[in-house]
Amino acid sequence: QVQLQESGPGLVKPSETLSLTCTVSGDFITSYYWTWIRQTPGKGLEWIGYIYYTGNSNYNPSLKSRVTMSTDTSKNQFSLRLTSVTAADTAIYYCAKSVRHGLANDAFDVWGQGTMVTVSS
Amino acid sequence: EIVLTQSPATLSLFPGERATLSCRASQTINIYLAWYQQKPGQAPRLLIYDASNRATDIPDRFSGSGSGTDFTLTISRLEPEDFAVYYCQHRNSWPLTFGGGTTVEIK
DSSP: OOEEEEESOSEEOTTSOEEEEEEEESSOGGGSOEEEEEEETTTEEEEEEEEOTTSOEEEOTTTTTTEEEEEETTTTEEEEEEOSOOGGGOEEEEEEEESSTTOSSOOEEEEOOOEEEEEOO | OOOEEEEOSEEEEOTTSOEEEEEEESSOOTTOEEEEEEOTTSOOEEEEETTTEEOTTOOTTEEEEEETTEEEEEESSOOGGGOSEEEEEEOSSSSOBBOOOEEEEEO
16 A cells, blocks of 8 residues: 655745655555645645656646656655745645556545645744 | 636535535546545545546445536535545646535534
8 A cells, every 4th residue: 555755844934945755655656656736725725746757747837937846766755846935835735646557647546644834934 | 727616615414415516627627537535634535536436445425427517526425424625626637726625514
């Protein structure tokens, strides 16, 4: 059974870079596409983007200029970097797994518990 | 960007009653719609994908239907653990988007 665990700082200063890692257990990171999603009271659930172990990625146009995702197959982890953060980036950040092998645009059947990131000085 | 509109915003029902939740897409999305349940302090849980396919270990009181722009999630008989917020999500095109949610509350 696949499990996901997010990790990273819970507090980031405005204009700095938010960095989160998701550790995958129970399967190889090479098996699926991996996605980051965030949730705020105001905007609800927002798809940030996906990453594949080959480096294939796709990001939400609303965040594309500030987002980078990557994978580390040796650690079975994938990561999110979001630059130049503002208070609007304060959210719960989730990592999630696609339902099906080889499908990037999919539903998500396994989610991490979520990590709250606050942007504040 | 495809906008998903969920209705009603809140559904007040008794346990044992039938719940019918709606999700409408701003353009056709074939059958590429999923439903999630979220309880306070928890991540969303996948219930249905591709409009009508139940996810693993989801009870058969949950069912989904629809295609094109109009979709429905039905909970045939509400159990106490079903009172939660429900979201829809499409996978038809980029960016993937979610609906704003329907809260199913105990009447």
